[in-house]
Amino acid sequence: MDHLKLEDHMMLWNQVFIKIMDVRHTAMEQGEALRAYRLPVSAFLYTIRGSAQVWLDGNAHVAKEPYIFHGGKGMNLTILASDELEYYMILYKPILPLPNRQEFVHLMGEDNPFHFQYAFAPSHPLALFDKLVRLEKEWDQTHALDKLHVKAIFYQFVYELLRQLDQQRIRPVRPNLASLAAHYIHEHYAETITLESLAQALDCSEGHLSRQFKSEMQNSPIHYLNQVRMNNAIRLLMRTDATLQEIAEQVGFMDAHSLSRSFKKYKGLSPARFRKKHAHDWQDRELPLSMDGIAVLQTNNPLYNDIENHYQYKTGRELLMQRRTKIAVMALVMCISLLVSACGNTAHPNVNSQGSANKTEQSNQQAAATVKTRIVSTQKGDIKIPAEPKRVASDQYFGYLLKLGIVPVGVRSIMLNEAWISKSGLPETVMAGIEDLGDFPMNPEKLTYLEPDLIISSIEENIELYEKIGTTVFLPYWEDNSTAGPIDKFRRISKIFGKEQAAEEWIAEYEQKVADAKKKIAGIIKEGETVSIVQFGWNGLYVLAAEGGNYGSSTIYQMLRLPPTKQALQMKDGFAKVSLEVLPDYLGDHVFVYGAEDKGAEKILNSPVWKGVPAVKKGQVYYYGSSGEKQDEFVMEDPYSLELQLDKVVKVLLAGQK
Structure with a gap:
C-alpha cells in the first residue's frame, strides 16, 4: 500500500465507529506456540518482552524487540516463542456509520484498510507501551465511564501508531482474500457455508470476495467448497466402509440424498457405483494420498458452474443441445404428421387442400390474436408479460402465489417442504403437480422442459440464465440484509398477475x-x-x-x-x-x-x-x-x-x- 493509501487509512479512522472487543495481556513460555489462530476481528499484537517467530497468513516475521503487528478478520496468526514472550493483543471491530460518503463506503467494502497486514519495530515503543498498560487497566473496570475511557485511550494508541507508521513509511500488505477464503473453506467445509457466511467470516462484501476469488482461483468460492467436499467424500468412499449418510454428515452435506445428487454432477456416476469401481484404486495409485485431491480437481471437468451460494448448469452448450434435441423431435413429429396427412389426401383426393391451408392460417391468426400481454414495472425496467400467465415458475413466493389462486408449474425444492403446507388444507393433488426445480438457480433443464410463460426470479444474478428460457420478472425478496414487509411483498406479487383485488380481500380479512x-x-x-x-x-x-x-x-x-x-x-x-x-x-x-x-x-x-x-x-x-x-x-x-x-x-x- 503506497503513501496515498495510507492517507486513506487515516481518513477512515476519522470516519468509523470502533468497538473494542477484547484487550488481552499474555505471557508465553519458551517453546510455547499459538498455532493457526484465526482472528475473529481486526487486531493489534504488540510484543513487549522476549522474542518470537510470528506468521501472518504465512508471512514470517522475527520479533526480537518491541514489535507491533496488525491483521484483519479471518487472518491466520501463528506465534512460536523463541524464549519467554509477553505481548498485548487488542481485538477491535470498525463499523462505518451509514449513510456516509461513497468513497468511504467503497473503501470499506472493496479495499478495507482494517484488513491490511503490517509489522514493524516502533521508533518510540514506550509511547505505545504506556497506552497499552492504561488500556488494560481500564478494560478490567465495569463502570460505563471506564468503558468510554477505554475508547479514548485506544484512539490515542492508534494515533501514536499511525504517526510512527507514517514516519517510517511502512507499506501495509493487502491480504490475499482468495487464500483466506480457501483456508477457511478447508477448515470449515463440513459446516454450513454460503457466500454470505464466508464473506461475513472474512468481513468483506460478497461481490468483492467473489470477484477476488474467481480472479485468483479461476473458480467461485462455493464451487470450490463443493470440490473440497467432493474430494473428501471420494477419500472416504475409497478408504472406508462408512455409509453414505455418515459420509454426507462428515463432509458437509445435509443427507445422503444431497451428497448423491451432487456427486453425480461432479463425477457422472453415483457414489455407490464409484465406490464399487474404485474401492481398491488407492492401494495401487502412484500419487501419495495427500496429492489425491489435487489430482481429482485437475481431472474433474464438471458440467456445472457455481454462482455465489448456489449451483448452476453451464447455460451454453447444454441448453443449445436441449433445444436442438427438442427441434429434432418436433421435426420428426411434423414429418410423421405430414406423412399421415399425405396418405389421407391420397385416400380422399376430393379434399380441398388450399381451403384447408387457408383455414389453418386463419386459426393460427386467431390464436395469435388471443394471446394478450401487458406491461409490468420492475426494478429492471418495464417488462412485457402474458396478461394471464398459465405456466409460472418461481424461485420464491410460493405461498403468495397459491393464496392468489396461482398454482406454479415448478418451484425450488425447499419451497415444497415449507412448514405451513401441512397446515394449509391444500389438496394433495395441488402439490403433486408442481415440479421440483432444485436450489438456486432453478434447474435450467427442467425449466426448459416445463416451458413456463413467466418466471419469477428473486435473485438478480440468476435473471440472465432464466431469460434464455422464458419471460422473466425480477422481484427481490431480500434487499441487502433487510426485507420488505410481508404485506408489501404480497401486494407486489399481486400486481404482477393483476390480482390486486384478491390480495386486498385477504389483507382485509387478515x-x-x-x-x-x-x-x-x-x-x-x-x-x-x-x-x-x-x-x-x-x-x-x-x-x-x-x-x-x-x-x-x-x-x-x-x-x-x-x-x-x-x-x-x-x-x-x-x-x-x-x-x-x-x-x-x-x-x-x-x-x-x-x-x-x-x-x-x-x-x-x-x-x-x-x-x-x-x-x-x-x-x-x-x-x-x-x-x-x-x-x-x-x-x-x-x-x-x-x-x-x-x-x-x-x-x-x-x-x-x-
Whole structure:
C-alpha cells in the first residue's frame, strides 16, 4: 500500500465507529506456540518482552524487540516463542456509520484498510507501551465511564501508531482474500457455508470476495467448497466402509440424498457405483494420498458452474443441445404428421387442400390474436408479460402465489417442504403437480422442459440464465440484509398477475384477525414497556430489528404493534449480531426468543448472563419457533405463514400469563 493509501487509512479512522472487543495481556513460555489462530476481528499484537517467530497468513516475521503487528478478520496468526514472550493483543471491530460518503463506503467494502497486514519495530515503543498498560487497566473496570475511557485511550494508541507508521513509511500488505477464503473453506467445509457466511467470516462484501476469488482461483468460492467436499467424500468412499449418510454428515452435506445428487454432477456416476469401481484404486495409485485431491480437481471437468451460494448448469452448450434435441423431435413429429396427412389426401383426393391451408392460417391468426400481454414495472425496467400467465415458475413466493389462486408449474425444492403446507388444507393433488426445480438457480433443464410463460426470479444474478428460457420478472425478496414487509411483498406479487383485488380481500380479512388478536393480548404488554426479539442462530446470537427483520418480527412489531426498543428501531439491516456479554443491553421488558430448542441455545439459556436478564427473572420471556431441523411457519412470510404466526404469538403470550 503506497503513501496515498495510507492517507486513506487515516481518513477512515476519522470516519468509523470502533468497538473494542477484547484487550488481552499474555505471557508465553519458551517453546510455547499459538498455532493457526484465526482472528475473529481486526487486531493489534504488540510484543513487549522476549522474542518470537510470528506468521501472518504465512508471512514470517522475527520479533526480537518491541514489535507491533496488525491483521484483519479471518487472518491466520501463528506465534512460536523463541524464549519467554509477553505481548498485548487488542481485538477491535470498525463499523462505518451509514449513510456516509461513497468513497468511504467503497473503501470499506472493496479495499478495507482494517484488513491490511503490517509489522514493524516502533521508533518510540514506550509511547505505545504506556497506552497499552492504561488500556488494560481500564478494560478490567465495569463502570460505563471506564468503558468510554477505554475508547479514548485506544484512539490515542492508534494515533501514536499511525504517526510512527507514517514516519517510517511502512507499506501495509493487502491480504490475499482468495487464500483466506480457501483456508477457511478447508477448515470449515463440513459446516454450513454460503457466500454470505464466508464473506461475513472474512468481513468483506460478497461481490468483492467473489470477484477476488474467481480472479485468483479461476473458480467461485462455493464451487470450490463443493470440490473440497467432493474430494473428501471420494477419500472416504475409497478408504472406508462408512455409509453414505455418515459420509454426507462428515463432509458437509445435509443427507445422503444431497451428497448423491451432487456427486453425480461432479463425477457422472453415483457414489455407490464409484465406490464399487474404485474401492481398491488407492492401494495401487502412484500419487501419495495427500496429492489425491489435487489430482481429482485437475481431472474433474464438471458440467456445472457455481454462482455465489448456489449451483448452476453451464447455460451454453447444454441448453443449445436441449433445444436442438427438442427441434429434432418436433421435426420428426411434423414429418410423421405430414406423412399421415399425405396418405389421407391420397385416400380422399376430393379434399380441398388450399381451403384447408387457408383455414389453418386463419386459426393460427386467431390464436395469435388471443394471446394478450401487458406491461409490468420492475426494478429492471418495464417488462412485457402474458396478461394471464398459465405456466409460472418461481424461485420464491410460493405461498403468495397459491393464496392468489396461482398454482406454479415448478418451484425450488425447499419451497415444497415449507412448514405451513401441512397446515394449509391444500389438496394433495395441488402439490403433486408442481415440479421440483432444485436450489438456486432453478434447474435450467427442467425449466426448459416445463416451458413456463413467466418466471419469477428473486435473485438478480440468476435473471440472465432464466431469460434464455422464458419471460422473466425480477422481484427481490431480500434487499441487502433487510426485507420488505410481508404485506408489501404480497401486494407486489399481486400486481404482477393483476390480482390486486384478491390480495386486498385477504389483507382485509387478515387485518381483522390482527384486530381480534390485539384484544386478546391487551394488557400483557403494559404502557411504557418494550419488546425485543432474540434469535439463536446456528452461527451466532441475533437481535431482530423493528423493521426489515424476519422470523416473526413483522408479526410482532408491524402487525400486533408491540413496542420495540430504541436499539431495534435503530437497526438498519433487519438484525444485529451480538455477543452474549452485550445481549442484555439490547433487551426490553418482554423478550421473544426464536430457536430456543436449536443447537447451541442451551448454553445461552443456562448462562449467568441470560439468567440475570430482568425479563427472564420476571418470567416475561416467550419461546417460539425453530430455524433448525424443525423449521416452522416463522421461516417464511407468505399469507399462510402469517396466519399461523399470528395464532402462535398470541398463544405464547397468553400462556405466559398463566
